[in-house]
Amino acid sequence: MVDQSKGGASRKRRPDLDTVYSINTDGSRNVIHPADVRGRWQVLKSLVFPLLIMIYALMPWIRMGNHPLIHVDLQGRAAYLFGLTFTNQDFYLMFFVLTGIGFGLFVVTAVWGRIFCGYICPQTVFMEGVFRKLERFIEGPRIARIRRNLGPMTANKVMRKILKHVLTLAGSSLIAHIFLSYFLPVRELLHAVWEDPGNHMSAFGWTTFWTLILYFDYSWFREQTCIVICPYGRLQSTLIDEDTIIIGYDEQRGEPRHKGTSEGGDCVDCFRCVEVCPTGIDIRNGLQLECVGCANCIDACDEIMTKIGKPMGLVRYDSQRSFRGEARKRLLRPRFFIYAFMGLLGLTVAVLSIGSRESFHANALRARGMPYVIEGERIRNLVTLHIQNKNDHPNTYLIKMSGQAISDLDVIIPQSALRLDGLSDGQAPVFLYLGREDFEGPFPIHITVTDSLSGRSIQLEVTFRGP
Ligand code: SF4
Ligand code: SF4
Structure with a gap:
């Protein structure tokens, strides 16, 4: 791994538990260049990401009754959700709905760790499903990207960078318009964009604002959103326990690591699991806050294990208890029931309140x-x-x-x-x-x-x- 903080000066730095690898010791950014990876979890993501993008984009187009499935009319102080109409008088219901959804997410986290971050969160879906692919297409694989970034400024490099940033900006603008279509009916939005932008200055202002925020996020800030800003990422360490299914490294099987000898554990210290990590961490250091549960390291290590003729699963989904070699405890444990009870309570109150709402x-x-x-x-x-x-x-x-x-x-x-x-x-x-x-x-x-x-x-x- 190369520290690129100093205009091309390179020195070896390994991910550790004491520092955030994507930030250099002098506070500057250490740009992460995750390597391409293939495997069964990548196949799953290649199915899930397009499906979710389709759902995000189509939701405002699908109508139920006289309104889109989800539409928030800020001017009219009303919201339309799956055929139901809510006014500002019904705002209190949001508390129960959000409580239900929040505790539902807690249940998922308590059982499967950060599965939401790895497969469903829009930040991951667009970053890994769109912009990372775009970057790889334009700038090539990891080594080519690193070499080009450290190398001199050539016409080829400038052209690739310009193309990447123009497409990232266009993609950000498209996502900002999708986001806006939840607040402005699609027909009005299309009219505002194509025929009458001058009379929709506030919509134009908001779309420009979100385009710039998203461009900043997807072109530069990237994994820092998950590491520094996302509150759910910070909360998750309190939601999981030793029986939660996480992505981890089987230390008992992998250690002692070795390179090119037949002795020791199964880990050949190839660093492939680190190279593919979008947050730059080494999963062999144990469970870390920066891990977004993307499963890249599982596929990367499985590929290596297959090549050297060892069973897959040195890095895998499992509980911390199992990684220690202890018998796996039940998945259904007290925190599962407590979170599920709170979630169901919130949703039940919301459903009953919605059902008994006056018109x-x-x-x-x-x-x-x-x-x-x-x-x-x-x-x-x-x-x-x-x-x-x-x-x-x-x-x-x-x-x-x-x-x-x-x-x-x-x-x-x-x-x-x-x-x-x-x-x-x-x-x-x-x-x-x-x-x-x-x-x-x-x-x-x-x-x-x-x-x-x-x-x-x-x-x-x-x-x-x-x-
Ligand atoms: S450690 Fe593995 S699962 Fe976690 S972010 Fe890195 S590659 Fe993804
Ligand atoms: S990919 Fe597997 S074998 Fe290679 S360093 Fe990571 S854990 Fe060890």
Whole structure:
């Protein structure tokens, strides 16, 4: 491995447990050039990555009801998820949904370690499935890339670098547009891009911003996102235990390492597992925070073992307990059940809350600092109803008193049927009058708001006040 921090000066440096290999001791960047690798886990990734990219890109195109499968309408303060409509009033539900998903991820991590990082995370999917491939295609395999980077600036080198960066920028822009299509309906987005960019400056600004962020990430920052920024990467060490399936090196079988002799363990110290690692670590040093679970080192070592006629699996998926030679404990252990219980609890509450959600929201407010007004011999209370239509189609809401506490109470509802557009809200005043001699103290009033389509009602209680 070569330290390239000093403009081409090279000196040997090995990955260790005390330093981050992708950062030099002087704080500069040690660019990692992972080698190509073939094997069964690469085959799996070559199937999973395109499939996931297709799902990310197509989701905003697929419609359920009148809206895309997933769409967040920031301007309209609404979100559409798999045929359901959520308004800002339903925002609390996100807490339960995120709790469910979060603990679901904890369960997966407790059982299979960083499988999400290696196969599903968009950072990995686009980095390894698109941009790393692009780089290899333009700049060649690892050794060619390293030599060219350390070599003089030639026309060939400049052309390759320009081509790589132009394509990386174009790819970043495409991903930024895919990202934006979750917030702007696809037709509007296409119209904004092709026909009327001048009238969509905020969309243009956001896309440019994300294009630059993604370009910075995929062209330079790369594995540092996983090592330095990603909170899940930092959290995972607290989620796993000795029975979690991780990627590890079988020390008992591999040690003592040796080169070219028939004595010692199975590890021939070829460094192939280190060369293919996208974060530059040596898996033989044990489980490390920088390991993103990509399985490159498994395939690399299996290839070597096959060549030297030894069984595959010196580097493999297994539990730390098994690597120590102890009997494997059950996969279903207390932390699995605790995380699963918390996840299911969150999702159950979310599902029940979504199921029992009203299709509209109503509340009653009175003018602040003016609980009542004296008009001659009468007391007047003014209550303003706020009604929000959570459907994406127009609807009418019927307002009426429900049960009258005092027979002499005069109720005037100027708008007893309030028509609201889809996902909009409106107000309706309710005037309440009572003779001064009839007022014996504050008493409750009930007003019912009914959805004319579904027939569902919300009953509101306000207090009639007087002197
Ligand atoms: S140690 Fe192996 S699994 Fe972990 S990041 Fe490196 S190559 Fe991938
Ligand atoms: S690839 Fe396998 S044999 Fe080669 S150094 Fe890594 S663990 Fe040892």
